[in-house]
Amino acid sequence: MVLSVIEDRAHEIWSFIQNGPADYRRDKRGPAYAFRVGPAAQRRLSEIISVPLDLWQGEPNVVNCKLRLHVNQALHACLDDFETTGQLYSWIVAEWGGVKKGRSTVQGWALQHQEWRASHYDPAILMVHAGTVGFGRISSWSKIFAFAQPGHHAIYDSRVAVSLNLALEYLGEPARFFIPQSQSKLVQRVRGRLMATAQPLLGYSDYLLWLTATREQSILGGDPVDFLNLEATTFTRAPMLAQTFAD
Incomplete structure (x- = not known):
């Protein structure tokens, strides 16, 4: 069952996003978050x-x-x-x-x-809306949701979805998240391949399920992370992870 995979392997997905594949060079991982406001x-x-x-x-x-x-x-x-x-x-x-x-x-x-x-x-x-609206303008309204309710919501955009899909592929899972259109040429290049699945694409509510499971598992493991940390790292890692997939 897809949802149990997202929950049961939440920590493994998070570990891949943080560290990359087993043979990934540590010096390529870069900072956890480098986005600056102009x-x-x-x-x-x-x-x-x-x-x-x-x-x-x-x-x-x-x-x-x-x-x-x-x-x-x-x-x-x-x-x-x-x-x-x-x-x-x-x-x-x-x-x-x-x-x-x-x-x-x-x-x-x-x-x-x-x-x-x-x-x-x-x-x-907000949760009712997220569960009914589908993928339309998801990168926009999820930003507002994340600012307004940081303990309950997080940003869902193309980079976040790319990182999640790369983790699922690395773990041998067929499930895939919907990837919104991106301004990044690299993300656009791998977008179609990373959404290739016979299963219905996962979306925002599934993303929240993963965030919640990862947060809870991190607390139990003694190294707690919140939604903002999870979102920011998942966003930041996408280009580096995607490059390994595109090569």
């Missing part, structure tokens, strides 16, 4: 909400944690301010996440009381 995105955020002076100081993984917490607090402080909420949605997806296409639609998600719209404060509503 000056334009920093300025734009300060135009939407108040930003502390030290928010952008520190290593990328430290800044990422501080940023997620700060924007999370801002989202929950402006529940009745649909304009600010929409601007934050747009900033998360377009400026921070780099998904520029359809940003007006993303901003409009804060103005409509349909499905999860403007309900980022309620993880249950």
Whole structure:
């Protein structure tokens, strides 16, 4: 059963994502997280909400944690301010996440009381949406979900899915996650091959299942990791892992 595989082999999947194949050179693994927020995105955020002076100081993984917490607090402080909420949605997806296409639609998600719209404060509503919407714009709405409910949700994008599929392939499992379209030429090159399976493609709820199982197993193992750490590392490792598959 696919779901039992995702849970039962959660730690093995995580170990592969962290370390690569058994013969992978350790010096190729790189940092756990190296994504930096550019000056334009920093300025734009300060135009939407108040930003502390030290928010952008520190290593990328430290800044990422501080940023997620700060924007999370801002989202929950402006529940009745649909304009600010929409601007934050747009900033998360377009400026921070780099998904520029359809940003007006993303901003409009804060103005409509349909499905999860403007309900980022309620993880249950978000979960219902995640379970019914399928793969449409998954890279966009999952970013908002991750900022709004970091203990319950995480970003699902092409890099995350590539890392998971490479781990499943390495472990000899036929299950595969849906891989969204990517701006990365390398990811696009391996995308089709990594989604080749006779089984229905896995999606967001399956991803959350893996995250939850891995988090719980890491706690039992004495080396706890949270959703943010899992997501950030899985995102960062994708190009390096994909290169070994493409070679």
